[in-house]
Amino acid sequence: MISDINTVKMTDSVSEDNNNLCYKKELLFKYLVIGDYGVGKTSIIRRYAEDTFSSKYKITIGADFAIKTITWDNYTTINLQLWDIAGHERFGALTSVYYRYALAAALVFDLTRPETLNSIPKWLKDLRNRSSLPNGQNLPVILLANKGDVNLDNIPKHLDEFCKENNILTWFITSAKENINLDIAMNTLIDYTLHHKYYKTPNEETQPLILNETEKPKNGRKRFCFF
Amino acid sequence: MDTLPTEFDLIVVGTGLIESAVSAAASRIGKRVLHIDSKDYYGGLWASFNLENIETVFSKPQSNIHNAGSEDVQLDANQKKLVIGNDLFEIIDIEQAWHVLEKDKDYDSSLLKTKDVAEAALEVSEECNAESVDAVTKEVPVAVEANAESLVDEIQAIAVQEAIEKNNDVDIQEGAVAVIEAKENAEKETDPVLEVKEEFNATNDIHVEAEEAQIVEEEHLNNVTSLEVSAAAVFKPWSQESIMKQSRKFNLDLTPKVQFSRGEFVKLLVSSNIARYAEYIAIGRILTYLDGKLIPVPCSRSNIFSSPHVNVIEKRVLMKLLSTLMDSTDKDFSEYDGKTFKEYLQDRKLSPELIHYIVYSIALSDDETSCSDGVKNVKRFLASLGIIGQTPFIYSMYGSGEIPQAFCRLSAVFGGTYALNQPLSHFIYDEEHNFKGLISGQQKITASNLVTGFEYAPNEMVEKKEMSYISRGIFITDKSVLEADKQKTSLILMPSKDGKTLCHIIEAGHWSGVCPKDLYIVHMSARRTASAKEDLKYYVDTLFSNDPNDTKPNVLWSFYFAIPDTNDKDYTQHNSKNSFFCPGPDSDLDYDNSIQKASKIFDEIYPDSEFLPRAPDPDEIIFCDDSDEAAEEVKEAGAGDLPQEIEKTEEKQDSAEISLN
Structure with missing residues (x-):
């Protein structure tokens, strides 16, 4: 299921509408949510994907990602997979599974703990080293200054320069608790992905096998009746 | 960076396959697991590297030992520290080499004066023997037509080689006769060419002065013009620069493995839902080397029928034999106790070709494999046929290094704490040999059990025996060993000359996610x-060639090493009931044995728990909010069956099983 992303194909359903061909696209995007322990990654994902909030998420157990289905316009539906870094992959040890096929990333820090901003370059470095878009370019990245409901007093002053220096698209003050700016922030990335059409995989000839329900013996034939 | 928590149920040291599988299984049942590695990458000896990293990371001496700060750690009175890592485990025979020029521009004839070219030319000439110089020279006109640019280097190499020959062999004429084109030049320019040689000999240094290189170069440009060839290059040769530019597209396995598509390992991946983290490509064909040729082994039914390499009678004999073996029981072979599988086949009066196919390919055996093992292997082979593609095997997309990481991701998703690149220094034991914890930097971390890769075992717990090793070679080549109309990942099973061992060779291309387009990766293990x-x-001499015009692939880069084979024998010796040492990679083709070892270790630590039950899919998990109880439930989720899994799980499980039946 995860690997569907590899073959993100526009599932075009063509219908005749006033003699015009009308294409409906259903797209699958994988986005990453990265940042230090306790900055609110899981809260952001839950709020954005399910519109729920809890201050009780201790660690993220059992779940790889959350899915949000967005009706972008009359022609486009987007299934957005938001990948959390699994609970304790926090000592700079993310697996290749996490990065593969990602199309964008949101880096999160906690306004109440300024030191979590200091970790951003480290996360960014790992991201840049280990992931790239299908065309070889860097993933688009935004920066989220989370817990904006708690603390707006000491917003770091240099965030504009910080983003520029680190090739980050832009930054937002967010609050998962009050649901502030999450849609706008994610839409920035979705806009970017749609605009640059990064979701088109350049290499259609590579069709990896997924060992799953699809792996059924053909025609229900007994395996070795021919021997 | 945060400091690590200091108390766990299980500490796993090293991220190799077996360690990672135990880690995932323990996290899955809710144990608090610390998975720690001194390396900054996943997989240990089972990892895959990009080209740049395999050169920089792996070629360095491997050290697991860090001592800084450990003296500050306070131990209890009855505890002692054992240094992590041992002298027995060592990677040896590391040898890496490029077989192409350094820069793209070195192939441009106008820039041939550079020292690099002279160096490269000399290197090439060193590798050539007199015979191949002959052969290459005869090919010159063809080569020029095909590829004027690379020809320049080639002729240059020949000329230098020739000079060397001449120096060794006083008869200048004799050396020159063989190389007609170069002869004229040699007569004209004997002195400067010999100068090159003299300096080479005198200093035993590969450096050649630029002017001399230029002289050499000029005579070849003459050669080129005299052959009236257009300089237009049809194909741009690879250079170190152009290959290195794509370094990140390489995934070079330290331990390349294929998997039986219905083997124990794949069944576990599917039943545990770890398969969602892995992608595969089918091994499209199995090749063997017979009568001086590489031949696709007829193994599936359609293969056997369509193969031009077996005649009609052989087809029937082969089908009948495989069918007999498939339905056989151990009793049927009682008279072959102590005899080899090959003897059994010889007694069936099979043709030598059929015996070759069956022994070396279908039975994955050599001349010395016992009859019962051979039959067992054939059954295993046939059981995985007909599921995916034409062979029983699949290969992990993006390299075998993905597999340990799939287990690590599952372990992390179920709450395992991951810490790579840690300064590990000592294990802590009490007087009764019980593992108490380890020291990482200045931290003491405790746990009830230890699972560790053998390479981290302390000297005190290692038995000094002679180590057996697996010889490995990784090659980047420019074409497939056997061109086919369709891209095929190949498994080449090649018996040694004497038939006593079988070399496992995997060839994969860019579609497997292991290298850039137009290149191939070949892994050899013996x-x-x-x-x-x-x-x-x-095997290298048989499959590859140095000659760009040969139909065989050229090796552009090679990397040799040997890793300990710690699987067959137990190299540890200890009385610790709560320490478990995982063997490293083995010489098997697949992971089935390794995963059994992981399962066995897990059973010893947690005898009452299931090894890797099915993990729920993300959409089956209901997140509980806004109540302490619910949050606790999420936290406790790993213990036994997940309470928040909904009914859907059941259905999914059924459908997952269908795929296995």
Whole structure:
């Protein structure tokens, strides 16, 4: 299921509408949510994907990602997979599974703990080293200054320069608790992905096998009746 | 960076396959697991590297030992520290080499004066023997037509080689006769060419002055013009620069493995839902080397029928035999106790070709494999046929290094704490040999059990025996060993000259996610007898060529090494009931044995728990909010069956099983 992303194909359903061909696209995007322990990654994902909030998420157990289905316009539906870094992959040890096929990333820090901003370059470095878009370019990245409901007093002053220096698209003050700016922030990335059409995989000839329900013996034939 | 928590149920040291599988299984049942590695990458000896990293990371001496700060850690009175890592475990025979020029521009004839070219030319000439110089020279006109640019280097190499020959062999004429085109030049320019040689000999240094290189170069440009060839290059040769530019597209396995598509390992991946983290490509064909040729082994039914390499009678004999073996029981072979599988086949009066196919390919055996093992292997082979593609095997997309990481991701998703690149220094034991914890930097971390890769075992717990090794070679080549109309990942099973061992060779292209387009990766693994390079020489010489015009692939880059085979024998010796040492990679083709070992270790630590039950899919998990109880439930989720899994799980499980039946 995860690997569907590899073959993100526009599932075009063509219908005749006033003699015009009308294409409906259903797209699958994988986005990453990265940042230090306790900055609110899981809260952001839950709020954005399910519109729920809890201050009780201790660690993220059992779940790889959350899915949000967005009706972008009359022609486009987007299934957005938001990948959390699994609970304790926090000592700079993310697996290749996490990065593969990602199309964008949101880096999160906690306004109440300024030191979590200091970790951003480290996360960014790992991201840049280990992931790239299908065309070889860097993933688009935004920066989220989370817990904006708690603390707006000491917003770091240099965030504009910080983003520029680190090739980050832009930054937002967010609050998962009050649901502030999450849609706008994610839409920035979705806009970017749609605009640059990064979701088109350049290499259609590579069709990896997924060992799953699809792996059924053909025609229900007994395996070795021919021997 | 945060400091690590200091108390766990299980500490797993090293991220190799077996360690990672135990880690995932323990996290899955809700144990608090610390998975820690001194390396900054996943997989240990099972990892895959990009080209740049395999050169920088892996070629360095491997050290697991860090001592800084450990003296500050306070231990209890009855505890002692054992230094992590041992002297027995060592990677040896590391030898890496490029076989192409350094820069793209070095192939431009106008820039041939550079020292690099002279160096490269000399290097090439060193590798050539007189015979191949002959052969190459005869090919010159063809080569020029095909590729004027690379020809320049080639002729240059020949000329230098020739000069060397001349110096060794006083008869200048004799050396020159063989190389007609170069002869004229040699007569004209004997002195400068010999100068090159003299300097080479005198200093034993590969450096050649630029002017001399230029002289050499000029005579070849003359050669080129005299052959009236257009300089337009049809194909741009690879250079170190152009390959390195794509370094990140390489995934070079330290331990390349294929998997039986219905083997124990794949069944576990599917039943545990770890398969969602892995992608595969089918091994499209199995090749063997017979009568001086590479031949696709007829193994599936359609293969056997369509193969031009077996005649009609052989087809029937082969089908009948496979069918007999498939339905056989151990009793049927009682008279072959102590005899080899090959003897059994010989007694069936099979043709030598059929015996070759069956022994070396379908039975994955050599001449010395016992009859019962051979039959067992054939059954295993046939059981995985007909599921995916034409062979029983699949290969992990993006390299075998993905597999340990799939287990690590599952472990992390179920709450395992991951810490790579840690300064590990000591294990802590009490007087009764019980594992108490470890020291990482200045931190003491405790746990009830230890699972660790053998390479981290302390000297005190290692038995000094002679180590057996696996000889490995990784090659980047420019074409497939056997061109086919369709891209096929190949498994080449090649018996040694004497038939006593079987070399496992995997060839994969860019579609497998292991290298850039137009290049191929070839992995060789064989039992080590002399050294990695010597052991593999026969296979390298048979499959590859130095001549760009040959139909065989050219090797552009090679990497040899040998890793300990810690699987067959137990190299540890200890009385610790709560320490478990995982063997490293083995010489098997697949992971089935390794995963059994992981399962066994897990059973010893947690005898009452299931090894890797099915993990729920993300959409089956209901997140509980806004109540302490619910949050606790999420936290406790790993213990036994997940309470928040909904009914859907059941259905999914059924459908997952369907795929296995």
